[in-house]
Amino acid sequence: MNLPTLRQLEYLVALAETGHFGETARQCGVSQPALSKQVREVEGLLGLTLFERARPRVIVTPAGEDIVARARRVLAGARELVSAADAWSGARRGTLRLGVIPTIAPYGLPGLLAKLRELYPEVSYAIHELQTDVLLDQLRAGAVDLGLLAHPFDAAGLAGPDLVVEPFVLVAPKGHPLATRGALEPEEITGASLILMQDGHCLRDQAIEVCALAGPPPPTSVAAASVSTLVRMVESGLGATLLPASALPVEVRNNQGLVVRGFAKPPPGRTLTLQWRASSPHAQWFADIADVLRSHYLELNPTIPRVSGPKPRIIKAS
Structure with a gap:
């Protein structure tokens, strides 16, 4: 049985997200004709129409919705395969994708990345500012590695400590x-x-x-x-x-x-927490990052100005 390649699955996911062949081709670094050919090849391989070629947008068919969701899971598994190899070798390298909700990002992140770069100099960081529901979807799909957010939320399939x-x-x-x-x-x-x-x-x-x-x-x-x-x-x-x-x-x-x-x-x-997929092979490393985050947040206390009444103080989650 012939199988779609990982690259072809990436094309399907990207096209579903952008809704445009031109934009998808630009993001994926291929020509639009080449992209279209690859998508049609997958459709032929599966015997399904995954995208309705409407203009000016591409519409994902019901079958396409299911296949794209499965493609996301396959890609997440492939990324975790590589991550597992890194974890076994003890490597701390590559790009760490951190999703952060907008009410945390401008206040908790300044100064944090400098600390992480000092601890893990071979790691680069990609910050994604996302609302909670989108962050959780991308975390479960493998589009981000870590999520910094606040309770409450559906934690199914996730792990991580309150900070x-x-x-x-x-x-x-x-x-x-x-x-x-x-x-x-x-x-x-x-x-x-x-x-x-x-x-x-x-x-x-x-x-x-x-x-x-x-x-x-x-x-x-x-x-x-x-x-x-x-x-x-x-x-x-x-x-x-x-x-x-x-x-x-x-x-x-x-x-x-x-x-x-x-x-x-x-x-x-509100209780802030750092979450990752429960299946991630980097749980120990992510737990170390959580410790850095917790200490970083507690160090913000001296910067909080005095207010009328009791001065607010960030405390360690129990």
């Missing part, structure tokens, strides 16, 4: 009903209308959970695509929001007309 618990703080414009001084009691935000992230961001779900603990979830009519946008909305007087403490050194500065309040103890927060 730290990061507290939330409330940020409000001066003159806002919540812009008072002192520790913030959870019941103060009962029914308050907060500005939150757009759907799909775990920070939105975590903020709604905090509000639910205080009382009925607040009505929200304004949503932001990033933490920076969220803070700018608050700064313009549109309302208050909840932020992870690590964002404060970057997003909140003096003379912005903002009041930042820490929660009364114990503060609500």
Whole structure:
């Protein structure tokens, strides 16, 4: 029986992701006619039409959806075969692909890569900023090796330790009903209308959970695509929001007309974790990287500015 090559499977996956022969050819470094020939060869080999040649996009057929999903798993297995060989040889080289959710990346990554490069000088790093659901899909498919994200999520097929618990703080414009001084009691935000992230961001779900603990979830009519946008909305007087403490050194500065309040103890927060595929042969190496990440996050504490009420502090996850 003739089998598709790994390279042909890569073409199928790339074409399904881009939806364009031209873009796929550019990404894969081949000519468009050569790509088209390879795709048709696989279709002929399998006796299936995997792609509907519509214009201007290519549409994946139902059969194609199944075959592409299987191709992703085959490619992930092939990558793990190479990774297993590296693991047996003790090698720490190649490219490590780290997926990070957007509410972590700008605040937890600066300085981290320098530490990892010092420890593993023969390793290069590719950072993928992805929302939680996309990150999990790519992690399971082998498109990324590690995922730095926050609970809760579906951990089926994954492994990895919890790193730290990061507290939330409330940020409000001066003159806002919540812009008072002192520790913030959870019941103060009962029914308050907060500005939150757009759907799909775990920070939105975590903020709604905090509000639910205080009382009925607040009505929200304004949503932001990033933490920076969220803070700018608050700064313009549109309302208050909840932020992870690590964002404060970057997003909140003096003379912005903002009041930042820490929660009364114990503060609500989010648990950050590093995850990898349970089948990965690099579990010990990834666990070492998790230790570096945990220490890095704990070292951020001195950079967190003082707030009204208890100063937020990142702590080791139990």
